[in-house]
Amino acid sequence: MKLPKAESYKIKMVEPIRQSTREERELWIKDANYNLFNLRSSQVFVDLLTDSGTGAMSDRQWSEMMLGDESYAGASSYYKVKNAIKDITGFEYFLPTHQGRAAENVLFSALIKEGNLVPGNSHFDTTKAHIEFRKSQAIDCTIDEAFDTELDHPFKGNIDLTKLEKVLSENPKENIPLIIVTITCNSSGGQPVSMQNMREVSEMAKKYDIPVYYDSARFAENAYFIKIREEGYSQKTIREIVKEMFSYADGMTMSSKKDAIVNMGGFIGMRHKEVFDQASVFNILFEGFNTYGGMSGRDMNALAQGLYDGTEFDYLETRIGQVAYLGQMLKDYGVPVQYPFGGHAIFVDAKRFLPNIPKEEYIAQTLAVELYIEGGVRGVEIGSIMADRDPETGENRYPDLELMRLAIPRRTYTNDHMKYVAAAIINVYDRRNEITKGLRIVTEAPILRHFTVELEKL
Numbered sequence: 001m002k003l004p005k006a007e008s009y010k011i012k013m014v015e016p017i018r019q020s021t022r023e024e025r026e027l028w029i030k031d032a033n034y035n036l037f038n039l040r041s042s043q044v045f046v047d048l049l050t051d052s053g054t055g056a057m058s059d060r061q062w063s064e065m066m067l068g069d070e071s072y073a074g075a076s077s078y079y080k081v082k083n084a085i086k087d088i089t090g091f092e093y094f095l096p097t098h099q100g101r102a103a104e105n106v107l108f109s110a111l112i113k114e115g116n117l118v119p120g121n122s123h124f125d126t127t128k129a130h131i132e133f134r135k136s137q138a139i140d141c142t143i144d145e146a147f148d149t150e151l152d153h154p155f156k157g158n159i160d161l162t163k164l165e166k167v168l169s170e171n172p173k174e175n176i177p178l179i180i181v182t183i184t185c186n187s188s189g190g191q192p193v194s195m196q197n198m199r200e201v202s203e204m205a206k207k208y209d210i211p212v213y214y215d216s217a218r219f220a221e222n223a224y225f226i227k228i229r230e231e232g233y234s235q236k237t238i239r240e241i242v243k244e245m246f247s248y249a250d251g252m253t254m255s256s257k258k259d260a261i262v263n264m265g266g267f268i269g270m271r272h273k274e275v276f277d278q279a280s281v282f283n284i285l286f287e288g289f290n291t292y293g294g295m296s297g298r299d300m301n302a303l304a305q306g307l308y309d310g311t312e313f314d315y316l317e318t319r320i321g322q323v324a325y326l327g328q329m330l331k332d333y334g335v336p337v338q339y340p341f342g343g344h345a346i347f348v349d350a351k352r353f354l355p356n357i358p359k360e361e362y363i364a365q366t367l368a369v370e371l372y373i374e375g376g377v378r379g380v381e382i383g384s385i386m387a388d389r390d391p392e393t394g395e396n397r398y399p400d401l402e403l404m405r406l407a408i409p410r411r412t413y414t415n416d417h418m419k420y421v422a423a424a425i426i427n428v429y430d431r432r433n434e435i436t437k438g439l440r441i442v443t444e445a446p447i448l449r450h451f452t453v454e455l456e457k458l
Contacts, residue, residue, distance in 0.1 A: 005321060008314035009411060012059065019045050025373050033454035034369050034439055036378050045376030046417050048406040051344045052100075052217075053257035053264060055410030058309050061261070061302040068298025073289055077297035077304075081267070084304040088239060088311060089216075089246040091269035093276035095283045098294030099266040100217055100255025101126040102287055107213070107253055107268050109286075110278040111177040112136050119167045120180035120215075121159045122146070122187035125386050127180065127215060129448050132391050138180075139167055146188040147400040149338045149349040154229040155194040156338075157185030157222075159201050168208040179205055182215040183222040183245070187382060189403065190218070190323075190342020192225035195233065195244065202248035211250040216269075217258040219245065221343030224316040238311045251275060258344065260306035261410050265299050315411075323408050325415055329422040335429050338403065345407040348425070350383060353404075354435055359384060360396075361438025361458060364404045367428070370435060371404070375424025379406045385441075386450045 020028075020043065032038035036049060047054070057065075069075035078096065085094045097103040108130050112118065116136040123131065123138040131138045141163040146156040159181060168176065181201060184192045205212045223241040227233050233241055246252065250272065256265035268283075270276045280290055287294040295303070309315060320343050327341035336352035350364035357363045364383035371377050383402040390397055406421065428435075437458040444453045 005317070008312075008318040009058070017045060018042065020376050022373065025376055029369055029372055033442065034365070034457065035450075035453055035455060036368055036372060036380065037451055039372075039378060043376075044372075044378045046413065046421055047378050048345070048408060048421065049378045049380050051258060051407040051409050052255060053262070054412060055257075055261040056412050057261060057263075057302060057306070058411075061305045061309065064301035064305045065298040068296060068301045070297040073291050075291060075297045075300070077300035078291040080304040081300045084307045085267065085269055088242055088307050089252065089269050090243055091246065091252065091271055093270040093273060095268045095270075095276070095279055095287075095290055096293030096295050096300065097266040097268065097283065097287050099257060099264060100215075100253060101130070101266075102294060103253040103255070103266045103268045104130045104215075106279050106282045106286055107251070108134060109282040110275065113177070115175065117167060117171055117176050118178060118180060119159075119164055119176070121157055121182055121185050121193065123180060124182060124186045124215065125448060125450070127182070129388070133447065135391075141167065142185065142188055146185070146191060149189070149336060149347075149352070149401070152340055154192075154225070154340065155197065156188055156191035156340075157183065157193040158197040159193070161197075161200055161204060164201065165204060168204065168210060173209055176208075176210050178250075179210055179212045180215055181212060181249070184218045184225070184343045186218070186344075187399075188401065189338030189347040190221075190344045191338070192222045192229070192343065194230055195226050195241070196230070198245060198248045211275075212248065214246070214249045214252040216246075216252040217255040218344055219252075219254075220259040220310045220316060221320060223311070224313070224320055225343065227313075238313050238316065242311060256303045256306065259310040260303050261310050262299060262302045262306050265295050265303045267293070267303075319408075319410055322413075322415060322418060326406065326408070326418040326422060329419070330425060333422075333426050333429070335425060338401075345405045347382065347401075347403040347405050348379075350402045350404050353429065354432055356433065356436045357438045359398050359402070361440065362455070363438060364402045365455070366435065366438040367404045369439070370428050371424060374428050375420065377406075377421050377424050379404050381405075381450060385453060388447060388449055 114135040119139040145153040251270040336349040338347040364381040387397040439455040
């Protein structure tokens with residue numbers, strides 16, 4: 001018989017988790033004001049809130065932790081990261097930061113001014129927030145196919161070139177500091193961007209003399225999808241694909257807590273010394289000296305090794321295969337999910353799951369709360385709460401996609417956990433017609449409100 005796929009690692013250490021009762025969870029989520037970010041980790045059985053910083057590091061990464069150089073300036077750990085970044089991405093210049101949103105803060109402080117326009121593919125929450133905080137506008141140029149969760153399209157993260165050229169041609173070059181390409185595109189369901197699309201975006205950007213930067217948190221997962229879905233890449237290695245991907249960009253921001261599989265860390269990669277010099281001023285101001293940038297030496301060592309771990313095909317096949325395993329169980333039962341499955345998470349289409357809940361009652365958040373009560377599984381809303389209010393009108397923004405994201409930590413849970421998650425979702429799905437009331441906001445922050453929002457049941 002044909003040998004089945006198996007995990008590309010074995011388990012060396014375990015962490016106990018406790019399965020709570022439904023009565024406990026009903027009390028806990030009420031005390032948390034129906035915001036899953038307010039729950040204690042001990043109150044969660046399977047935690048799919050995020051894949052950011054929640055993965056299990058390898059023995060090689062833990063070994064590197066012991067070799068960390070904690071010198072304030074010029075530490076050997078800095079040069080390990082620098083060499084790894086150049087080797088894998090090709091970028092000559094880099095600045096370490098403590099995480100991805102810090103990289104955005106530093107880079108955008110150097111590049112974005114009030115009144116600017118920043119086109120891209122479904123900017124994620126912190127990216128859009130950093131742009132709007134600077135009184136600029138993020139313009140979504142994602143292909144329309146991304147917003148049909150039932151459509152089978154291999155690269156739903158792609159930028160629509162017609163939409164992009166409209167922005168570039170109708171506005172002065174000085175008003176568009178950069179184009180952002182998010183790989184994979186989180187807000188559209190962890191969907192990849194094709195190499196062809198990256199190449200074409202690069203060509204158009206050169207035509208209009210606009211730099212291109214990648215939000216690269218899940219660049220290795222994007223490369224995996226290119227290898228298995230795009231013609232001409234099946235025989236190339238992941239690192240060969242990655243090197244070509246970044247050849248079409250002027251720079252990158254990175255949350256290393258994703259595809260570099262570390263608990264903390266980030267960086268900016270750059271092709272041009274002029275940008276490095278501009279960003280260095282803000283990096284020293286916000287993060288720390290340029291050879292540590294808010295990171296300890298041991299974390300930089302783990303990051304450097306993690307970049308190599310995260311670009312191994314066997315690891316990526318196991319990791320993305322587990323995501324698809326959960327997705328297929330849900331799809332087979334009829335649960336509406338974004339298809340094809342993304343690289344880091346399964347995204348449940350909350351509008352189709354709970355058709356009785358009006359958009360004003362926060363459909364995806366309602367679903368996430370119901371899932372937690374059902375099985376102690378913590379997901380996260382990618383919908384109208386995360387979309388925040390329009391900074392000019394103050395009105396709620398209702399995105400085309402209202403999703404509940406189930407982000408799978410790397411090398412952390414087994415497929416039996418995925419079976420448990422699927423069963424909990426299916427139980428909620430079976431009683432979906434009984435869920436007729438959603439939530440309302442009691443208090444909220446003016447920006448990135450989903451982290452601290454307080455809600456109550458209607």
